[in-house]
Amino acid sequence: MTDRVSRDQHPITPADALRFGQSMCAQAGSDTPRLDAEVLLRHVLGIDRTRLFAEMNETIDPDKAADFLTLLGRRVAGEPIAYLTGEREFHGRPFKVGEGVLIPRPETELLVEWASDWLRDRPGASVVDIGTGSGAIALTLAAELGPGWSGRIVGVDVSTEALAWARRNRSALGLDRQVKLVPGDLLAWAPNTSADLIVANLPYLTPGQLAENPWLAMEPAAALVAGEDGLDLIRRTITDLPRVLRPGGAAGFEIDPSQAESVTDLLRAALPDAQVRTIFDLAGHARHIIAE
Numbered sequence: 001m002t003d004r005v006s007r008d009q010h011p012i013t014p015a016d017a018l019r020f021g022q023s024m025c026a027q028a029g030s031d032t033p034r035l036d037a038e039v040l041l042r043h044v045l046g047i048d049r050t051r052l053f054a055e056m057n058e059t060i061d062p063d064k065a066a067d068f069l070t071l072l073g074r075r076v077a078g079e080p081i082a083y084l085t086g087e088r089e090f091h092g093r094p095f096k097v098g099e100g101v102l103i104p105r106p107e108t109e110l111l112v113e114w115a116s117d118w119l120r121d122r123p124g125a126s127v128v129d130i131g132t133g134s135g136a137i138a139l140t141l142a143a144e145l146g147p148g149w150s151g152r153i154v155g156v157d158v159s160t161e162a163l164a165w166a167r168r169n170r171s172a173l174g175l176d177r178q179v180k181l182v183p184g185d186l187l188a189w190a191p192n193t194s195a196d197l198i199v200a201n202l203p204y205l206t207p208g209q210l211a212e213n214p215w216l217a218m219e220p221a222a223a224l225v226a227g228e229d230g231l232d233l234i235r236r237t238i239t240d241l242p243r244v245l246r247p248g249g250a251a252g253f254e255i256d257p258s259q260a261e262s263v264t265d266l267l268r269a270a271l272p273d274a275q276v277r278t279i280f281d282l283a284g285h286a287r288h289i290i291a292e
Contacts, residue, residue: 014058017060078214078218102223108254110279126196134166138154191244200253209225234255242270
């Protein structure tokens with residue numbers, strides 16, 4: 001394959017495209033070069049994995065091949081796969097994403113699972129998702145709890161771009177009535193004792209961590225970095241918990257594993273009567289700190 005595809009050149013098959021795409025992504029330093037190439041090719045062809053493998057030796061339309069090369073070039077330049085395809089699956093549902101919003105990560109699903117379990121026996125509870133971004137946490141909670149759950153879910157974000165993506169996802173998932181989206185700076189907008197549950201996947205990286213991970217460069221830095229220790233926004237939120245959280249409430253924060261002890265100490269100081277524990281991800285790393 002070359003940088004340009006014409007109708008006169010040798011026919012290109014999905015097998016050819018995958019070999020070339022995998023090679024290019026590997027040379028660019030991707031950790032998942034084969035998967036990257038496959039996802040982009042399936043996106044361009046509009047087919048699922050089963051059909052792709054069934055048609056591995058069929059000829060690709062030259063225009064589709066050209067589209068694949070264009071996306072491949074953008075991937076090699078560092079653009080995230082989710083931005084190239086326009087969506088990322090989260091907890092089994094497609095979320096629209098693009099420039100200006102953080103891409104949902106699988107580890108955040110653990111926070112959603114804990115929160116949904118906590119809420120199932122609490123109809124009428126009030127939930128605040130701080131730093132909602134694409135709306136992945138708030139909207140997934142609403143979908144998982146279903147229309148029979150009578151509580152209130154609010155997603156808040158300081159970024160107007162992020163809220164625009166959250167609104168798109170809310171409409172696409174048919175959850176306009178179940179989830180309210182509001183602009184706001186952490187909990188500053190919230191009335192006293194107004195929330196039973198607060199969940200937050202706030203920026204928690206340090207500038208050094210961002211510099212060490214160049215594949216994050218195209219996602220909004222404001223959604224990734226929070227001060228020299230990565231805890232500026234988490235610290236501010238935890239400090240405000242006693243004002244906003246109702247008695248018997250709970251809070252959960254996604255963290256970098258290195259921050260587990262610091263965030264645990266912050267929560268114990270702010271909520272001395274709470275039980276504080278850690279949720280570990282599948283790799284055994286501390287990923288969420290919970291206070292109940």
